[in-house]
Every structure is written in structure tokens, then in C-alpha cells.
Amino acid sequence: MDRRDFIKLSALTAGAAGLAGCGHPDHQLIRFLPEESWIPGVATWRPSLCPLCAAGCGVMARVMEGDAEVVRNGRTGLLRMGLVKKLEGNPAHPVNRGKLCARGQAAVQIVYHPDRIRQPLKRRGERGTGEFEPVDWDEALSTLAARLKQVLDDDPAGLAWLSRPLRGGKRVLVERFLATLAAPAPVYFELFDESVLRWANRLSFGREQMPTYTLSVANYVLGLSADFLGTWNSPVAQAIGYGEFRQGRPGRRGKFVQVEPRVSQTGANADEWIPIRPGTEGALALGLAHVLLNEARRPTTAAGTAGERIEGWLQGLPEWTPEAVAEQTGIEAERIRRLARELIAHEPAVVIAGGAALAQTNGLATALAVNALNALLGCVGALGPVRFTPQPESTGLAPPHRTLRALVQKILSRPESPVKLLLLYEANPVFATPPAWQVAAALDRVPFVVSFGSFLDDTSILADLVLPDHVFLESWMDDVPESGTEPAVVSLAAPAMRPLHNTRAMPDVLLDLSRRVGGRLNEALPWKSYEELLRARFDALARRAGADADAFWKQALERGGWWSDNGGTRAAAPRHAAATTRQIRYQPAEMDGSVEEFPFHFLPYASQAFYDGTTAHLPWLQELPDVLTTAMWGSWVELNPQTAERLGIRQGDLVDVTSRHGTLQAPVILSTGIAPDVVAMPVGQGHRAFTRYASRRGANPISVLAPLEEPETGALAWAATRVQIRRAGVGRLVLFSGGLSRFPHPEER
Amino acid sequence: MEKTASRINDDLLRPVLETSPRFYLAVVLVGLVAALGFVAWGYQIWNGIGVAGISRPVFWGFYITNFVFWIGISHAGTLISAILRLANAGWRRPVTRCAEAITVFALMIGAMFPLIHLGRPWLAFWLFPYPNERGLWPNFRSPLLWDFFAINTYLLGSFLFLLLPMLPDFALVRDRARGWRQRVYGWLALGWEGTPRQWHRLETAMHIMAVLIIPVAVSVHSIVSFDFAMSPVPMWHSTIFAPYFVAGAIFSGLAALILAMALLRKLLHLEEYLRTEHFSNLGKLLLVMSLLWFYFIFAERLTVWYGNDPAEMAVFRATQSGPYAPLFWVMVFCNFLLPVPLLTIPRLRTIASTVVAALGVVVGMWLERFLIIVPALAHKFLPYSWGTYAPTWVEITITVATFAGMVLLYMLFAKLVPVISVWEWKVGRHPLAEQRAEISPAVAKTVAPEGSA
């Protein structure tokens, strides 16, 4: 809005205020002249992308006009603008085909969250107290530019980037930004990043990426601790396939067996749930392979490279008899034999391992064993249920957990932190790492921390400068889903609405910053805006596809991205040469804490509503009853009723969950679907700070985790902690279901 | 004889004509408690009905319990006095007015509860059938509309039933009092003279009213039971409900009447008028109703138990052995185990023990209403959506306030109106009073019927 508009408008509102203005403060606001024209009551649909997990679903945003209170040019006023009212799946998008999960549906609340950061903030009080004062963008950026220059002059290694794993244009931008400045490579961190499985796929199949499970072609699914219908990999795509698998093929209903220590939302759908001792999923896979190799006379070579990775495979896994495996896993030998026979009898069959199965010190061996089993079953490849989405560019990342630990160690290695400036973007490691990693202590020692966050969370509250990003619906978005789709996909979306607050898109801020810093950066990052960067990337894609660049761009914007229509088109997808040829030996998982002192296996799991905690600030999700426990607005610990009775604990009692690394308190929910020596707890609550809805609510299971890791990838073995439990009083549970969890039996009258 | 008549007047009109400071003090105290109820109600209207303890699925709680309870109490009066009047039971004479007053006040209080419990009480008038701008009439299929008609009919009917025999007593006060009382009571007496024609018409009217009011009373509590029985809620959807509620209503009404009489007797020194025989007779009635109540609850529970419908059994178990069991067994004690021995064993049958039994029944019947409403709603068909209920201070305050309100109304009534029908009491002393239908033919012959003159 320019000055003239503003004057016109002031006159207009002065008149209106004279008529109706007294009383309500809303009426005294300036009414800005609309920047775009809207027909009242008519909805427009604009493609966008769901930013909440790595699945990368395409969404359609329903935009309608409305009066928003906004700040423009330093003035607060009402602006008639297009507002996103609802998110739905983009029907054309190959990943989610018009469907969207609960978290994706709730993502719209991120835009309108009352605690969103509305303008740049500068720290005022002590670090971590959350006291900030607003600054304007120019001042904020000059401060940052000055700092950056100072760091670069001193030693570029003093600059660090910490974010969740990035893909597409943002990754290109950030990596080129850092590389040009000769700064260290970006550090990516995400709790449930599945780097173990990626690494295993690289070793087994030469693909360092998550697999795509095409359940609609499977006849038998054996799940190993993978919550593939809820929170794992590409849940919407997998759920679509699951519907087909069950009832989409007349006369052919797929069978589904889930093996896991605690019934997950996914396991709840299984025809058969088999509890297994945590960390022994790999042993089961090897036991099944043993039966197939020895009874079904499958040749050992049928598993190809994937089999060669396993020590003893080519010899037919002689040690892994069902009896030996039964001893480890707690599953009867007969049952193991039966499962193996079923896998053969119901081809194509697929084994899906993920989540807690791989979050062990032996996670890589487990993943490799499952890969080999799948290869033996012949289900990997273009026609089988396990496929690999062609990737237009390299997806390989340095194993994230290891890089974060390296960063922390680097900061703590010297009395004065060698990292002088930390740029923080969409990662919350203070919340999502075990205390022994000392992330908070490390961040505290960095002299200047800049956050691009839209909210003050456990990590960004430590920032010295907050440069709030646009949220996804206000930004140019792109993404390259690595699984969940058969054709290669590069998603693209223009902003679905104008920014609500005085925020700026992170990529544009980086570009702005590079102009301010100047020099080599200007040449390396020639784009004026992120939009231009994306356009350049799509022009390259268009060239590769031999299409007209303008039409290609326009079509991508309309559809929500580019994907090859016939599903057969394979973009250049690098196959990694096997990093190593050595064989992996399966070792029993190492657990932190002795069985005697810490009798219970502690199983954190990604929660249905909050995943890893990034969506805990959304009231819709706080009030979403967890489907298995019906709990809302809090944390809980799941306990087998027999165990609870033995310990004198009843539902709703508060318990201390103590590991060697800490104690947390949460109320108990009794569940028949959990092994007696396992306690489970959802991740997502227990934020020290994360808006009015999530701050100091519930408990954070990560805060008691041991810092064990999978040795090859350095991934956190987040399911490898043992705990003890003690009743601590009466807790408070908020349950949606006030009744029984089962139909009452016709008992004795 | 004239001395006696004056003494009766003195005894029975004294509370009307003289007021002690203690009365004012009591009125203020009781009135304060009642006023608290209005404060709580105002708080509820201002903040939303959510300040009450109801929730999903127990959408009805204390308020509807109180509604059913007070409507039940209202059956004390009119029904009992009408039946006794028709049966020409002489001992009824000092009892009828106390009883009828209970009816009117209990109905007034009970009828408030459907309004108190509304989510949007300011729109309560939408329940009334009147031509309106919305062009929308209320839904006559709804038992709540039936309640509206039944309660209004009953309230009007019992008010008139109470009012008519008061006219001669108003005339009496008018004739005895001086000053403002004379004017006010003169106006209230509507020019009552006491001619034989008036006496005759009054008695005929009372006879017809008694005949009419009994079926109305029966219908009122049947309809209150229909509020529940028309919904497919486990243990509500029952054919036994209408008579079960009517019996329960009479039961609790009788108990309330006994309590009221005992209080009046003590406070107004009416020992000579409300005598042991009255308590003994009412006690016998209470005993009969207690047995009848037990018969109903037995029939209801036995049927459910044999039916073994899963949904009904859930409610059955919740009340009998589940979370509501303590309340249930207290109810059985109060309504059956306590009153039956107290009222059967002659040695125990004193005024005091009758009062104790009545007190038990009032408590027990309140619990019975609660136990009909809450456990059933809390255990409907889908166990996932079962729930619980706990009242809040708002509901408790309003409940207590209505009891205070009842006491207050009764105190004011006893202050303004002779609480024992003076003329009916006097008639009771006539040696031939009960034989007036059989006037000796010799006397009758000398009479020239007015019509043929």
C-alpha cells in the first residue's frame, strides 16, 4: 500500500468511525485498502505443501476473503484479504492423492496461532527467560549482517547452521550460502529421521532413501514396530494403499500381522498382534529368513546384495533357528515357522520395519536383515510392494544425529565457543535430544543465536535475535518427497495468502543478507528472491523434460508441482555405490540400565497428534483424543494392567519414571496392548516453552533417554533405555472417553 | 359452646393476627438462603450453564432431579386431600390445607427447574404455545410440552382447590380483624357471607374439584415419567415408569406432609388439632406407599435382571454394585428398611418415629430421582461414551435454596392464612357432621325446596 492509498483510506475510515466508531476498539482500527479483490463468500483453491513431516503431502488451501488485523508500514489496521480457511489434500498430488492426515488438517492453525511471532525480536532479558523486544526488520538485518561480517572476518568456521533436514530449493540455497562463505556444512537434526533405514537401504539396495511401500499390490504385510499408518514414513500414502489392500480388490483381502512390544495405531489394525521383546525385531527377521532358506528352499542368492550384507546369510543362517530366535524374541518357534510359511503362501508379501525397531544400537543390522528378507521374498523392485521413488537430485545427507553431536562437542570443546553465530531454523534440539547430549548447554555458550522460528520454543527461546519466517501458506514452497510416490515429484506452491504479520521468508532473508554481506555471495546467490530461485530450478527441470519453460512453470504452479504423469518416467536418480562391502553381524541390542535396577523397557513413540512435538502448540491437536487412549491435553505412561496391579498402581496414578539419566512424572493409562515389561510414552509434550497451549504441559520422555546410539550412523537409539517406575501420587488424566475401553462382559449377575 | 368456638378462633387465627420477632428473624434467615439460590442462578445465567456439573453424556443432573422431586412432593397435597375428601374421612379436616399448600408451593418450585436447567433460559418463552413472529409453534410431540400443560393445569387446579375453602376463613379473619387486615381479608374473602346456598355450592364445587384433581395429579407425574420413558435410554424406556412415578410421588408427598405437620404442630402449638391419630393415619398411608414403592422397584429391577439386556444391565450394575451402589442402598434403607419397621411395630409408632420415617423417605425419594436420572445417562449404549457426574456449588446452592424457599413460602403462608381450615375444623365437631346426607325425614318434610317455591 502506498502513501496515497493510505490517505484515501484514512479519510474513508474517519467517516465510518464517525458513524459507527464509538465503543468497540475494532471499529477504531484503520481500514486498509484491499490489495486484491475478493468476491465475498466465494472460495478459491490454491495448492500448497504440508510442512509438518517428511512425507511432503500436497495440499489445497481453501481461501476466502475476511478482515484480518494486520500491521502494514508500522500501522495496525484491518485489511480485507484472502484467508486460508481449510486445508485439504491435493487430489492431483501423487503422494497423498487428495487425502490428508490429522496433523496436516490442523496445520492451518499455525497461520492464525495467537502466539505467533509477529515481528522481529531482540533479546532483552537474560537468555532463556523469553523476554524480547520488537525491532524493525532493517535494524534486525543490519545487526545480523554486522555480526556475520565479523564472524567471517574472524573465522568462517564460527558460523553454524542448524535446522531440520532440508530438501529442494532451501537445501540448495542454504548449502550454497554456507559453502560460499567457507562455513561448515549445515547441521540437520530431526528426532525421527530414519537415517538408519536410509543407510541400510544404501547398503542393501544402493538407494539412500526411504522406501515407498505400495501396499495396494501386497497380499501380506508383516510390520515390525513400524507405525506406517500413523506417523512413519509417508503415512497418508501408506493408508491409501492399506485401504486398497484390505477392501479395494474384490475377493482378495490382504493379511496384516504386526509385531511390536506395544500396539500402535497401526498395530491396532492388524489381524494378529504379536508382542516381541524390544530390540529383537532383527532376530525375528533372521529367524524368518532361516525358515525360508531352509524349509522353503529359497536360494540364498535370491536376496542379492541385500543378503550379502548379512553375516551368515550365504550359509543359510544356520544359527538362526526358530528355537534360537524364540529365546531372544519371546515369540514361540512354531509361530515363527507359521509366519514364515504365511509369507511364502501369500506372495507378494512385504516386511516393514521402522520406528522403535531401528532406534536401537543394533538398528542397522535389523534394517539390513529386514531388507534381505524382503529381497528374499522378491518384493523389492518396480513390481513389488517395496519401491524407490526416483529422485531428481541427491538425497544423501550426512547422518544428522552425528553432525549435531559433533557441533555440540565442538562448541563445548573449548572454554570459549568456537561457534560464534548460530542460525537456527525449524529445529528444536533442546527438546528433542537426550539431556546427556548437552545441547542446551552448548547453545547457551554460542555468543549469538539467530532463530527464524515463528514460535518461541524450547530452543528458539535461547535466541538473541528472532527473524520470524512466513509460515508455509504465506511462502513460496517446494519439496522433493523421497517416498510415498511412484513417479518422481517436485512439489511447488506459491503463497496461498498474504502474510498476516510483519514476517519475512527465511530464504529471502538469506538472500537479503547475502546482498548486505556482498562479495562472493552475490555471485553464488544471484537470485533476487526465493521465487526466482525456484523458477530457475523448474527451468532446469523443464529443460530436462524438453518442455517450454513458461508453460512448465505455470502448470506446476496450478497443479502444485511437477511429476511425471505416466509413473514410468525416471528422472536421473543416483544410485550410490555401496559404501562398504563388509558384512554386518547382528548383535543383540544394548540397553541402558540393568534389568535388576531398571526392570522396564522404556518405549517412547511418535504421537498421533504431535509427531515429535512440533505440532504440540496447535489447540486442535491438543484436544484431539489419542485414538488408543483417548487422552487429550497431556502426557501419559502406558502400563500393562498386570504390571500395574503388581506395583499397586491404578489408572490415573502419577508415577515417577526414572532412568539412569533422569526422572519424569506422568499419569498412568492401563493398556492391555503392551508387554508387561514395557512402558510406553508418547513424544510431543513436556515443552518448557512452546506457546500458551503447550508450555509446561505434560512430560517429555526424551528427557530421560540414554545417549546410546547406533554405532555406524550415530543415530540416537531412542528406544534403548530401561527405567524403573514408582507411584508418586494421584495424577490428572484428560480422557475423551469417560467409559470402558471394552464392551462389558455378561458377568455374574 | 361459644367459648370453644372463640378458642378455636384464637388458636387457629393467632399466627395470622400476632407475629413474634422470632418469626421475622427466621424469615430473614431462610430468605437469605433462598436468595442465595437466585444469586447462584444469576451467576449461572451470566457465565453459562457450564458452571453446573453436568457434562456429556450426563446432560441432566441435580436440576432435573429437583424438578422430579418437587413435582413428586406436590402430590402430597391435593391428591391426598382430594382422596380423603371423597372418602369423607373425618380426620382429614386439619390436614387438608397444610397438604394443599405443599402442593402449590412444591409445584411452583418444581416448575422453576426446567427453566433453571435451560442452556438459554432467556428464550424459555419459546416453549409456550402462542402465536409469534417466528411463525413456529412448539413441538407437541415433546414430553416437555406435555409437562408444560400438565403442570400448568395442575398448578391452577390445586391453587383453586386450595383457595376455595379459604374463602370462609378469610371472611372469618375479616370479621375478627381491624385495620388493614380487615380491608385486605375483606377483599380476599370476595364478599363471603355464609348463607346456606354458599355453603352448599362451595361443598359441591369442592366435591367436583376433588374428582377432577385426582386424575390430573396422576397425569402430571405420569407425564414427568414420560420425560424419561419416551427416550431410548437404558432403564428409562420402561412401561412401568408412569405408575412407578405416581406411586413414588404420593410416597414422597406424604412424607413431606408429615414433616410439615410436625413442624406446624410444634411451632404453632397446634398439639390439640394435629393429634397422634393424624400422624398415625398418615403413617399407615406412608407404610402402604412404602410397600408399594418397594413392589415397583422390585418389579422394575427383576424384569431388567431377567431381561439381561446388556445396556440395561450396565445401568443395573452401576446402581446396584457399581459407583452408585452406596446411594442406591441408602435409598433402599431410607425408603423401605427404615420406615417399614417404624410404622408397623405398634410400640414404635409414635409421632416422633413417624417423623423420622418421613424424613428418611424424603431423603430416599430424592436419591431415587437422582438414581433414575444420572446412572442411566452415564451408561448409555456405547461404553466408550460413558461418563460421570458431580454437582458443583451452583447446583448445590440452588438445591438447598429451593428447600429454604419451600420453608419460606410455607412460613409466610402460615402467617397469612389459617393453616388449619377453621370452618372445616368446626364442622368436624358437629355431632351429626358426618351424617348430613341423612337428615331426619321429619325435618326434611318441613322444608320447602327453594326451586319449587
Next chain:
Amino acid sequence: MNAIYGVYAEPASAQRAVEGLRAAGLPETSLLVLSAEPWGEYEFGAYRRHSRMPWLAACGGFLGGVVGFALVAGTQQSWPLRTGGMPIVTLWSAGIITYEMTMLGAILATVLTLFVSSRLWPARQPRLTDPALADGFIVVGASEPPDHLRAEIERRLREAGSEGIKTVPGSAC
């Protein structure tokens, strides 16, 4: 009002007074009997004529019932909204309202009949009151007595055992 009357403590003497007045030739319409309690078991206090009150009550009831049914059926049809898979005019539920309105009609008719026939409505002042009435005495006398009978009436009233003779207006005794 012009009246002359005696006050009697005993119903038997009141009966004698009534019979004496009749013997004196006082017309039945002038005979005045008042009491604070009904004396139906004595001839003077009995009122023989049959009342039409039950019939009027029945008529009121019928009228109320018709109004009740018309209200239900009429409103249900004036804006026909379907609920619960029931017909638009629901006889079973109309029955309840019809019943209640019938009873209401009958009750109102009864009370109205009482008020009108007992001259209580429209409200007015009593023709005669005497403080003795309240104390249980029975008033027997003549209202608007013909002048030529005054002395005779007074005598008869006294003979019957009156506690005192009063005249209205004016005072006696």
C-alpha cells in the same frame, strides 16, 4: 341494607327461629341465615336444590378438550415439520394435551360456576356481617322485612332463644 336478626348460640334455637319466622309469614326470599360454618345437618342450614355445576363442569371439559386438540392438530399442520419418523399430526401426543385441556376446562368451569352462582363474582361486599358470627353464633333474621311484620319478627326471634336482637341500620340490644 335494612335487616333485623337474632344471634343464636345453639343450632336448635336457630332452627326454632327459622321456623318461627316462617310461621310469622316471612317470605322465603327475605329469610336471612348466616353462619361461619355449614350447618347442613339442620334444616335451616341445608340447601336442597340441585346444582347444575356438574353439567357445567362437563361442558367446560368438553370445550377444553376441543380447544386442546385443535391447538395441537392445528399447529402441527400449520408448519408441518417431520420428527422421529412420526406422522405430522400425532394422535398419541395430541391425546395428552387434549386430556390436560379437558381437565383444565372442567376445573375452570366449576370454579366459575361456583363464583357466579354463589354471588362471589363479580366481587362485592357482604350484605351483613356480625362479629358474633366468627365466634360460632348463627345469625337468623329477615332482610328488608315488611314494616308491618317487624314487631312480630322481633318477638319470634327472641322467643327462639336469641342471645340478642339487632337491627341494621341502627343499633339494638
Next chain:
Amino acid sequence: MSRRWGMVVDLDRCTGCEACVVACRAENNVPTVGETEAARGRAIHWIRIERYWEGEFPNARIRFVPVLCQHCEAAPCEPVCPTYASYHTADGLNAQVYNRCIGTRYCANACPYTVRFFNFFHPVWEKPLHLQLNPEVSVREVGVMEKCTFCVQRIKAAELQAKAEARELRDGDVQPACAQACPADALLFGDLNDPDSRVAQLARSPRGSKLLEEVGTQPKITYLARLSWSGDGEDR
């Protein structure tokens, strides 16, 4: 021929992911009540996924049952409402007219499925969360019952659209928010009076049954049974 909107819920497809629950909330301006009120049993979810455990460890199994208003033909909630706030529309919807509701909560008691929800307090959307509100759905005030409408606003919009294009409504033109979001296609919506519609065809499935059929409410939602598999290779 008039329409009769109905739904089929395939329990063999439902995964309990609760996408429908949030989709409904977003579409229909369902208020969030907050922790304290939710703890008192006052959370509002027009559609919920009931889960029932069967058997004991280690043979425990779970059943998910999405429960929403069944839009019964003989709906017990309708006749008990004194103000016609709850009534039956010509196309078979069990409608709730918020403006007529005075909050007797009688309908909620009468509903055997407990799918009616009450606004115990005035709903609050902390600014600027209110900007998300769907302008096509009214916001309910304190003291008013609310429940699933089968997204009547979408039905009306689709009918208008069809009229504008001078054509009949096609099967699949109307999708309530829950069915649209459901990844596994467990929820399917359509016209039961059209024998060729997918919903009518599936409603005839031998796996079909009605929830609490015995109560006599004649619900318009058909549940297709979840099949089970004993593990020895046989379907049951």
C-alpha cells in the same frame, strides 16, 4: 425423486488415523474447549473414533468404530425437542437449527449414540484463530446443542453448483469433510435413494449392519464389518 443422504463406514479400511476428526473440526467451526473443560467431559468432536479392546494380553485386539450422527430415519432426538430445533429435512438429514435451540439437552439424552454436543460456555477463538472460521457454517453460542450435519453446507453448495450448470447432482459431487480427508477411504457418502450410487451399492454389502440396530432408530449409516483372520490362514 428426493434424495436420502447416507454414509457407509468400512471398518475394514478404517485405520484410526483421526484425519476425519480434525477435518470435521476445521470445516464446521467446532470449538476447542480447553483442558479444564475437556477434563469435565465437555470436549466436542462431531465425529470420534471409538476403540474397543477385545481379549487380554497377549491376544488383545482393537476395534475402531468411527461414530458420528447416524441421521436416523426414526431419530429419537427429534420428537423430544420442544422447539423443533431438531427435525428431519426432506432429504433425510437430521438437522439441528441452532437458532431455535434453547438448550434443554433432551435430544442429547435421547440420542443412543451420544453424538450430540453441548456448548456449556460461550466458545472462544483466541485472536486471530477466529480468522480460520468457515464463513459457511454458523458459530454456535452458549447453551446450544450441536452435532454432525453431514456437512450440509457442502450439500447445498453442490446442489447450487449442479443447478447452475443445469445438470443433476452426480454421485460423488458431495463429500463431507470427514470422507474427503479419510486416507483409507473408509468413509463414503452419497444418496441412498440412487440405487447405482456407490454408497447404496456398498450399503447392500453382506458385511453391512447398522449401529445399535436394535434400538429401532433406523440409522442411515451402514457399517461394513471388519473381517478378522485367525492367523491360521482362514478368514472369519
